[in-house]
Structures are given as C-alpha cells and as structure tokens.
Amino acid sequence: MNLSDLDKNKYNEIMSMFKEIDKEFEKEIEKPVSSDTPQNYHAIFRLHHQRNRFVFDMLDEISPALYKILKENDVIDYDLISFWKKNGYENLCCLRCIQPKDSKYGNVCYCRVPQRSLEVKNNIECDNCGCSGCSGY
Template identity: 45%
Template sequence: MVARKPPADYVKVQPTLDAFAKKLKDLSRDDSLWEVLKINHQRSRYIYEMYYKKKLISKELYSWLGKKKVIDINLIAKWRKQGYENLCCLKCISEKTCICRVPHQNDFKQCVNCGCKGCASSD
C-alpha cells in the first residue's frame, strides 16, 4: 500500500512536478510517444538530482514518488552506474544494446525506440 498523503517535503518538488503533469496533459494525440517519454525522463531526472545530487529531499519522499510511479526507480538506478549516467530509457538496453548508446551527437539519427540522440556518457 502506498500512503496517500505525500511526505511533508513534497511541497519542495510540487510546483515542478505539477508543471510536468501539465505538460503531459497538454500533449495532443498527434505528439509522438517520444514526447511522453521525454517528459517522463525529465521528471525522473529532476527527482534524481534533487535526491542524489543536491540531497534536498528525503528518502521517504523519493520512495513515495517511486511507488506512485511519478519517477522510474529502475531507470534512476542505472543512472548511478558508470557509463549509464545519461541513459535515455530501459528499453534501449533491455533486449540488445541500442544504437543510441553513443555519446550525444546533434546529427545522430534518432533512436527508433525513444527518440534519443545518444545517451552514453562521454567520459
């Protein structure tokens, strides 16, 4: 069971999460699935930075957001591994490693799974 009431420090991330929720809602049917993936990615990224990098939110909040599926805990776990810091989505490493697992390039043909233009970390 996931607690209905968010942890107290939810107020810290609420404005940003609300903005992401609005963006998702505003996507039209014509927008590609890539757009949805992109916003979900940005949202997980935001919480990842707030928790692991800036240490501004509690573990309670982090796991609550995970259980609520606001963020993708499995994807975030990958970001903590060397070489996977920028991984776009789990799909691109699940069956076989996708063509997008190269350092980001603007002229790269987008990945067919998720629209990624290269997500290997360059260092």
C-alpha cells in the same frame, strides 16, 4: 510515515514541478497521431525523463523517507533512477534503450553506443525515444 517540514516542502516542490510536466503530457496526448509511429512517443519519453531527472537531481536534498514514499506511490520511475546511479548509465535516456527485446537487432539501442565508436557521424535518432546519444563521447 511522518515527514519533517523540510520533506513536506521538498514534496510540494516536486509535486509542483510534476504538475507543470503533466500539463505538457496532456498537450502531447492531445496532439494528432502521425503515421510515423515511433516519433509519436518521443516527446512523452522526453517528459518522462525530465520528470525523473528532477527527482534524481534532488536526491541529496530529500530524505530516504520521502524517496521511499515517491517510490512506493509510483510517482517516480525507480528503475530508471537506479540505473542513473550506476557507472556508465548516468545519462541513460530510457529503459527501453537497454532492453535487447525492444531493439531491432536484439542488442542495446544505437544511442547506447559511445559516439566515438560510431562510423556514422550524422545525427541519428533512436527509434524508441528520440535520443541521439546518451552514452557519451
């Protein structure tokens, strides 16, 4: 598949950003593991989100051909980006938070409950990714 010069520039921009994020991934992987297991992965989930959000924010600027290449080569998390396109999921933190099997109670994660519906007003982090509320107010 041939990419236009504009797509090649966008591809290089995306890959440059990914290299920066990959350096941060490496730093997180090198950190010692604490006994509090879920918190070990919060930074990795945050970086994964940042990486895919960068591409999502560029969707209007890149061609369908470039998007297809990124998808087919597993450069992006296609499923997460697909959810961001749906109403109510625009700020979804990670896919684990909408999978009932990954929840303590067999439902969606705490962070998916609108903040106005929560009785507890203090800042509680999600066990999966550390999100404190991605469903909005």
